[in-house]
Amino acid sequence: MTAGYRLLADADLTRRNTFGVAVRAPLLVEVQDTAALPSLFANELAGTAPLVLGGGSNLLFAGDPDIPVLSIDAREIDILADEGDHTIVRADAGVEWHRFVMETLSRGLCGLENLALIPGTVGAAPIQNIGAYGVEVETRIHCVEAFERASGALQRLSPQDCAFAYRDSAFKRDPARWIVTAVEFNLTREAAPALDYAGLRDELAAMDIAAPNASQVAEAVIRIRRRKLPDPAVIGNAGSFFKNPIVPVALAEALQAEHPSLPMFPGSGADTRKLSAAWLIDRCGWKGAREGDAGVSEKHALVLVNHGHATGAQLLDLARRIAASVRERFGVSLEPEPRIVQGIWD
Secondary structure, rough: OOEEEEEEHHHHOOHHHHOOOOEEEEEEEEEEHHHHHHHHHHOOOOOOOOOEEOOOEEEEEEOOOOOOOEEEEEOEEEEEEEEEOEEEEEEEEOOOOHHHHHHHHHOOOOOHHOOOOOOOOOOOHHHHOEEEOOHHHHEEEEEEEEEEEOOEEEEEEEEHHOEEEOOOOOOHHHOEEEEEEEEEEEEEEOOOOOOOOHHHHHHHOOOOOOOOHHHHHHHHHHHHHHHHOOOOOOEEEEEEOOOOOOEEEHHHHHHHHOOOOOOOEOOOOEEEEOOOOOHHHHHHOOOOOOOOOOOOOOOOOOOOEEEEOOOOHHHHHHHHHHHHHHHHHHHHOOOOOOEEEEEOOO
């Protein structure tokens, strides 16, 4: 153990990706103290651009990485400011996301309840701009702390600097530049529940709750997710594999006129609409499909699964053919949510 980090050669990453794909890295760097990053990149990682790995829940290894892999393992949670209703909470990048959500709720802090049970780490949250049940994490981010490789310095980035978009950010668009080390969140003590997403009010009604607090909203979300999505601890998966496509209004309305049950939501502007990728995939007959150990979940058409020994290349090939069938039948292009390592989408 060097001060602040550990180096592991020929590292097995099978348990470090939720697909459970068997891959190895030439070098794994586990960072316990982010203050060591400048020294690390000036010495052992000089001139390299390692793959930054969080919980491994938002990537697909299509092959063994041929570059070093770096993991931020710092896991502290701190209250930085508490001004009555508004509180700034800082969490290191290595904190497990669901643990963080539940910890904030246990302290009476609201704002992240709709994002309960999302796999991954705090550090991955702003990169993907994670979202669920009508809430995106960008709405609660106060700032992101990140190490800039070019300058060798830790920076604080405002939400505007992060350039958030749907499942996107400056960190995702330029992964060679930044390593997220911690995130600060602006949370409140007074709940303002976001309940308009399909199924959430129904779940709360089934729980016999009319005026939910934040913890009760989180419990409803957890119940829905556990019912709909397979557990990565039981069967390998990375959650939703495809983004919901955003298409021009004309195309969306034409498709809905032909298929009245097609779910449609507001898009990125007045001239676009968001469609349900799960609905499109299901209508193409892929839900529950299996080819060897690569398959699609029986619970949710958006989720690709590894039944045991599927390779990343096999899962990627399946994903490409799913997207091709949707494009052929509906004229809609699908894009993957996870980052694809050692493989390309197009």
